[in-house]
Amino acid sequence: MTPGRRLSATVNGENLSLAGTDPSTNALDWLRAQGLTGAKEGCAEGECGACAVMLARADTGSGTEWTALNACLLPAAALDGQEVVTAEGLGAPGRLHPVQRELAVRGGSQCGYCTPGFVCSMAAEYYRGDRSATRDDTAADAAHPRRHECGPNGFELDALSGNLCRCTGYRPIRDAAFALGEPADHDPIARRRAGPPPAAAATWLEGPTGTYARPADLGEALDLLAAHPGAVLVAGSTDWGVDVNLRGSRAPFVIGIDRLPELRHLAVGDDVVEIGAALSLTEVERGLAGRVPLLDQLVPQFASRLIRNGATIGGNLGTASPIGDLLPALLALEAAVVLVGAGGEREVALADYFTGYRRTLRCADEMVRAVRIPVPLSGTTAFHKVAKRRFDDISSVAVAFALDVAGGVVRRARIGLGGVAATPIRAYTTEAALEGQPWTAETAHAAADVLHGEGTPLDDHRASADYRRAVLGTALLRLHAESTAGPVVEAPTGRGVGA
Ligand SMILES: Cc1cc2nc3c(=O)[nH]c(=O)nc-3n(C[C@H](O)[C@H](O)[C@H](O)COP(=O)(O)OP(=O)(O)OC[C@H]3O[C@@H](n4cnc5c(N)ncnc54)[C@H](O)[C@@H]3O)c2cc1C
Ligand code: FES
Ligand code: FES
Known part of the structure; x- marks a missing residue:
């Protein structure tokens, strides 16, 4: 790190200085202060997408993927050395970008407040390198792991799941998305994808509220962590950004770890799948390409594409929230957490991790460097999330199942639960009630009664304790019905199937 180096970001092709920016300033406020007022603040908590912009990020190979992110959550300092495209950089009146033109001619914009955010989310999907391949795959194979609703042009509608519009209605917006063709050969934003993404700049930004430091490598990050007790690690900033914007949190020292190469490794081996803590959920989904079916079932239920483009596995573990969605799934997968600190590395079973x-x-x-999932994986898996809204909402209850059924008998059962105790937990008693039993409706009913009693659910604004228990009991019946393609039979106790 070189304190004193001129910090800057390339925005719409122009180099803009970050000097004088406070570390607690978010990217949205900084862009707007530069006169780029297309991106708007609707909520400042990642829920509306009015602030979406595109960043040049690594694709799954050696090239660049234009990635839409919530600028309201990102620290402006994290833009140092990065390339950003805003709605202004895509087009302007008289020379509209294809996305802007389709939205305009199909009536996809009324008051226009949400439109620059929609434009950026839609443009990121327009430029997705394998968009045509998605179209061909989904046409050929309805069970393809990418189950997101897709247009005839391969446009995954899920790309817009983090954008809200209060006045237009979504049909004309969808029409615009599905009408998009392929980028022209001479389109400079499309051509940029062939080159590598910008390298992560080592950054040091001091301001009145504290310091933001982006170390160049893990060793430097650990030195900083040791030298600044109480420093806040920030990866995708989808939790930290909300704390800063809505709760007024300020940290004297922030360490940006999202670009650390040692935390961005994904390896699928014969015995273990290792996922780097700083990979975003989108990167994990694309990198695994369906090879861990339970995670593939979970990802579409986690927040929105905009949030998943930033949110990391390490951040979900870092919050240790009892309603973090990845945690029950990783428990069911018997994952281990790899922690790294000044004293070296250690591996802790996730089931022992929460205290x-x-x-x-x-x-x-210490920080989380990676999670390890043992292979082979169980054959019958499911992730049931119950929330107030289908998308972009936090779980009231989450249940993750990983069962091995052979010869009609449950040989092994692993069940992770979220939202029913102070920490994510394993449902050990239910696992024992299932193992060695025939995988029949009777077994599912008997084990569902056990599962109904796991945890210590509370009443809160999301759900009552009774509702949470009912959801637990019925989740297993649903798993049985879905895995055997049989009917969902009402439990003898009278509890319905609502999971
Ligand atoms: C609109 C919205 C919707 C959301 N929906 C969901 C949802 O459906 N399901 C869900 O589970 N969560 C949801 N979240 C919460 C959030 O997106 C996740 O918890 C996410 O995984 C956090 O990752 P991050 O990289 O953004 O973490 P950050 O915000 O960067 O950090 C979060 C915490 O983790 C710590 N941390 C980060 N990385 C590490 C590391 N490697 N080692 C140790 N500590 C670390 C940080 O210090 C901080 O305390 C939502 C958030 C928003 C704003
Ligand atoms: S302002 Fe609503 S998501 Fe950023
Ligand atoms: S056009 Fe008004 S909010 Fe979307």
């Missing part, structure tokens, strides 16, 4: 409400075995001078 209390938002407390874990991680020491203050």
